[in-house]
Amino acid sequence: xxxxxxxxxxxxxxxxxxxxxxxxxxxxxxxxxxxxxxxxxxxxxxxxxxxxxxxxxxxxxxxxxxxxxxxxxxxxxxxxxxxxxxxxxxxxxxxxxxxxxxxxxxxxxxxxxxxxxxxxxxxxxxxxxxxxxxxxxxxxxxxxxxxxxxxxxxxxxxxxxxxxxxxxxxxxxxxxxxxxxxxxxxxxxxxxxxxxxxxxxxxxxxxxxxxxxxxxxxxxxxxxxxxxxxxxxxxxxxxxxxxxxxxxxxxxxxxxxxxxxxxxxxxxxxxxxxxxxxxxxxxxxxxxxxxxxxxxxxxxxxxxxxxxxxxxxxxxxxxxxxxxxxx
Amino acid sequence: xxxxxxxxxxxxxxxxxxxxxxxxxxxxxxxxxxxxxxxxxxxxxxxxxxxxxxxxxxxxxxxxxxxxxxxxxxxxxxxxxxxxxxxxxxxxxxxxxxxxxxxxxxxxxxxxxxxxxxxxxxxxxxxxxxxxxxxxxxxxxxxxxxxxxxxxxxxxxxxxxxxxxxxxxxxxxxxxxxxxxxxxxxxxxxxxxxxxxxxxxxxxxxxxxxxxxxxxxxxxxxxxxxxxxxxxxxx
Numbered sequence: 001x002x003x004x005x006x007x008x009x010x011x012x013x014x015x016x017x018x019x020x021x022x023x024x025x026x027x028x029x030x031x032x033x034x035x036x037x038x039x040x041x042x043x044x045x046x047x048x049x050x051x052x053x054x055x056x057x058x059x060x061x062x063x064x065x066x067x068x069x070x071x072x073x074x075x076x077x078x079x080x081x082x083x084x085x086x087x088x089x090x091x092x093x094x095x096x097x098x099x100x101x102x103x104x105x106x107x108x109x110x111x112x113x114x115x116x117x118x119x120x121x122x123x124x125x126x127x128x129x130x131x132x133x134x135x136x137x138x139x140x141x142x143x144x145x146x147x148x149x150x151x152x153x154x155x156x157x158x159x160x161x162x163x164x165x166x167x168x169x170x171x172x173x174x175x176x177x178x179x180x181x182x183x184x185x186x187x188x189x190x191x192x193x194x195x196x197x198x199x200x201x202x203x204x205x206x207x208x209x210x211x212x213x214x215x216x217x218x219x220x221x222x223x224x225x226x227x228x229x230x231x232x233x234x235x236x237x238x239x240x241x242x243x244x245x246x247x248x249x250x251x252x253x254x255x256x257x258x259x260x261x262x263x264x265x266x267x268x269x270x271x272x273x274x275x276x277x278x279x280x281x282x283x284x285x286x287x288x289x290x291x292x293x294x295x296x297x298x299x300x301x302x303x304x305x306x307x308x309x310x311x312x313x314x315x316x317x318x319x320x321x322x323x324x325x326x327x
Numbered sequence: 328x329x330x331x332x333x334x335x336x337x338x339x340x341x342x343x344x345x346x347x348x349x350x351x352x353x354x355x356x357x358x359x360x361x362x363x364x365x366x367x368x369x370x371x372x373x374x375x376x377x378x379x380x381x382x383x384x385x386x387x388x389x390x391x392x393x394x395x396x397x398x399x400x401x402x403x404x405x406x407x408x409x410x411x412x413x414x415x416x417x418x419x420x421x422x423x424x425x426x427x428x429x430x431x432x433x434x435x436x437x438x439x440x441x442x443x444x445x446x447x448x449x450x451x452x453x454x455x456x457x458x459x460x461x462x463x464x465x466x467x468x469x470x471x472x473x474x475x476x477x478x479x480x481x482x483x484x485x486x487x488x489x490x491x492x493x494x495x496x497x498x499x500x501x502x503x504x505x506x507x508x509x510x511x512x513x514x515x516x517x518x519x520x521x522x523x524x525x526x527x528x529x530x531x532x533x534x535x536x537x538x539x540x541x542x543x544x545x546x547x548x549x550x551x552x553x554x555x556x557x558x559x560x561x562x
Contacts, residue, residue: 056369059365059368060369063362088521089521093509094509111425111508124415124416125419126415227524230523230525230526234524237526252525254526254527255526255527283414285420
């Protein structure tokens with residue numbers, strides 16, 4: 001490849017930096033010629049081609065190293081678990097996963113999204129196990145052949161939170177649908193997940209029981225955030241709106257503002273989590289053995305104890321109940 | 328105001344204590360973004376230069392496309408790369424989803440059009456100026472392109488910097504294809520999103536301050552490089 005020396009044309013305004021560069025290269029070349037010193041810039045075409053090739057090779061080599069390099073802490077043996085934001089945001093995984101990894105040598109990589117999205121990830125084979133909280137969807141997942149078998153793992157409950165001033169007057173009610181009906185009647189702002197998550201599915205079931213058509217109210221008092229639990233709580237906190245949240249996320253949430261728990265204790269607010277191994281017959285690459293080890297550990301005595309041991313300010317976030325409710 | 332003060336305090340604390348997790352997150356962010364930038368440069372610089380120097384049918388269409396793709400939404404890139412790398416997708420067998428390599432790929436796709444369009448702009452200016460001269464040497468266009476890319480290398484740093492900025496700031500694409508997995512694919516922006524959703528606003532903003540400082544460092548380094556190059560030439 002040839003490289004051409006460029007001579008500055010003084011009568012035309014050119015790119016200042018380029019002008020500087022060309023001008024000086026030419027000066028240097030000129031100087032070197034006078035001194036009879038071999039010049040890099042004026043070297044033979046072959047040398048320049050070699051230089052370009054070397055630069056390219058270096059760049060590609062660097063990319064190779066960077067893409068291939070794996071961080072020192074990443075273990076070779078790992079499984080991917082699709083789970084919900086509530087389990088991650090509540091800090092549960094940070095607490096219990098190290099115990100499993102220590103016992104089994106298997107690293108657990110958690111992708112935390114809404115239950116709906118987690119199930120779709122698993123259906124596409126992008127996870128080895130599924131830990132979510134909407135039993136009807138989980139049972140459908142297994143029935144459709146995507147999962148091997150569903151096991152109960154733990155439960156907690158949902159709570160309805162709202163501004164301390166409680167303009168809808170629902171504080172202390174123990175009937176969730178009745179409370180929602182009052183919010184709707186008062187036209188007070190309510191922040192909905194609206195992201196097809198387990199919490200959102202439950203919320204829609206409660207609205208149905210309350211006989212309120214929230215679709216019609218969308219954009220007025222009914223605000224659909226379309227985002228995760230934490231983001232929705234941030235919105236509710238900013239708007240002084242009511243919202244439904246799982247207790248785990250609520251307890252570990254640090255931007256409550258004036259929000260406080262208004263309604264709790266209704267059986268309809270029960271929140272069951274289940275774990276399912278993705279069916280290796282459906283997706284051959286699923287790490288069935290290691291995934292099963294994770295499922296087995298979660299429902300074993302040590303796993304259940306680890307779940308119960310996780311508390312915030314002395315209050316437990318999840319209650320282990322494997323094998324108690326059957327499935 | 329106290330929230331902002333808390334954020335700066337949180338940032339200072341994180342940097343001061345040299346938190347191991349934070350160091351890992353920062354290093355991963357840099358590794359992912361710099362690699363994506365290198366890939367985008369290897370593709371984007373010659374592509375942009377070629378569009379400036381060569382004339383061929385369909386050139387305008389490509390130019391318009393590349394300019395339009397500068398505004399590619401990261402979530403859309405993330406979604407496309409996800410569908411390609413997903414086990415059910417065409418490259419699913421590689422098992423790259425939820426790895427840093429997937430994030431690198433997504434960011435490279437995101438910023439290649441930016442680097443190509445900006446370098447096309449730069450090389451166009453140079454080509455207009457030196458076209459007659461290069462032609463008077465009977466330079467083939469390919470050689471002219473190589474010459475201009477080399478001569479314009481300092482000006483082209485700006486294109487690379489724009490790409491770096493875009494890649495290091497985006498969260499939509501890496502969130503989808505990386506999955507924000509702790510110690511594996513968690514980078515600065517996804518950590519900020521996560522801490523925000525936990526309601527740890529000061530910590531999130533503190534991380535944001537560190538991210539901005541990093542960007543300042545890279546921009547400052549580039550500026551110093553340019554300055555040094557210019558000084559060397561005028562010396």
